[in-house]
Amino acid sequence: MGRLRRGLDALIGSMLVLDTVLVYIFLYLPIGVLILYSFSASRYALVWGGFSLEAYRRLFTDRDVALALLNSVIVASASTALATLLGTMLALALERTRIRFQQGIEVLAYLPIVIPEIVMAVGLLLFFAQVLRPVFGAVSPMLTVLIGHVTFSVSYVMVVVRARLRDLDRSLEEAALDLGATPWQVLRKVTLPLLTPAIMSGALLAFTLSLDDFYVTYFSTTGGSGFKTLPLYLYALQWRAAVPPHVNALASLMLLASLALIALALLMQRKAQLSR
């Protein structure tokens, strides 16, 4: 009995290690394969044909990719700026002021995070088709995508900033008020400087979400206008055997770009912790 039990225990222990190792392999296997294939010399993305940098050379001369990249960066920058402003204001309002229907507004501000993204995307599609276009005529797809991205980013920025605001020592703001500062001065000289790290990480989150977004972008351009961000470009390639090889290079670089963004985020967080 004792031997059986010890044997069973050892078995459970080794299964634990085995599962953990397998999960890590599972997590990194496709990424490794993708990067490996981006250095393939084959004319097809899915066939290995020896080492070459040809795919990268082609990628940098592809006009469609450059255009999609440009669109992605424009939309991400603009939506981040707007969402950070609106989200920070909302966070301040929710934490530091009271108005009527506060609870209802709070729910409204959190809902875009909670509901399935496809529902939000469908709502925007219908809104653009039923309200925006009948009222304003043709609307540029970049504008509709921008509106969509701001809408989901506002809530995320709000959550990040609000969490920091809640931990903030209220007495600093009260001291400033006691010393004769106007509420506007308190906001500018006390609250906002203390909030800067949170606002920056909220902005970074908004930027990443925007670059990454598929559902809202896809529905906001009604699936098939000429306007393409990088994710839409990838989606529109009709994945079959003959995917051009520069797609591997593009996907690998997008991967690296996200990693660089995380590194930046971590660095900023570290700095914020040190300055506390």
Added chain:
Amino acid sequence: MNGRLLWWPGLLWLLLFFAIPVTIIALISLAHRAPDGVIRWGFTLENYLRLVEPLYWAGPFVNSLLLAVLTTGLCLVLGYPVAYSLARQPRAVKNLLLFLVILPFFTNFLVRIYAWFIVLRPEGWLSEALRALGVDLVFLGSPVGVLIGLVYGYLPFMILPLYASLERLDFSLVEAAHDLGATRWQSFWRVIFPLSRSGVIAGSVLVFIPVLGEFITPKLLGGGKVPMFGVLIEEKFLGRVPDWPLGAAMALALMGLVSLVLIRSFRYIKESRWVG
């Protein structure tokens, strides 16, 4: 500070581009389908009645639920040992390993699915290796491929809350159970697992909900042959035979289902400290 000035911009934005769009979905779900697939306004429940018609609905509905349940189950079985192993590591190792779990998840969703597309294709080395072993599995265009993609995409959502609850677990309780003669198997089921319940529930919800509305993974890895909620919704809006009212009813039904799950489990998600 002037509260109103802080409130209005964000609130107005959310009302205009979130609350109104969701209301439009609700209105359209009650309208009739016009011959061109778009809308003839009216008040009818026929779209919702069609949702419960077993013949029409049974396939995709069961498919979606089954895949979501399977994904959640697999994530739990794969993720639990990882979260447990992580929680028992020394602090520095812990943080590094946790970071490695989250890292792939920060990269673009489409890029990750594309990477799996390379790995899973029929001429790929994985299929070749399996064929050499006598297993002829078709991944792309089958539920198996979709399942792999879904588990990959949502595994971190399971591991993080599990880890959060296991990390706070008092392991002296487990030692006490061992001292009292419990086998590892017993101490797991009677001590560890019940104490990590909030993490299990939070993780399951965080995987189950987004998977229900998934559209990209089944579309790209399933090749359109694995119908899920999200795929159907997209088809009704942007497919060849549009039916906006029915699509709107589907989107709202999905939202209702998600709200139900969230309301029932909110306490546990909060307990696992993964929200707010």
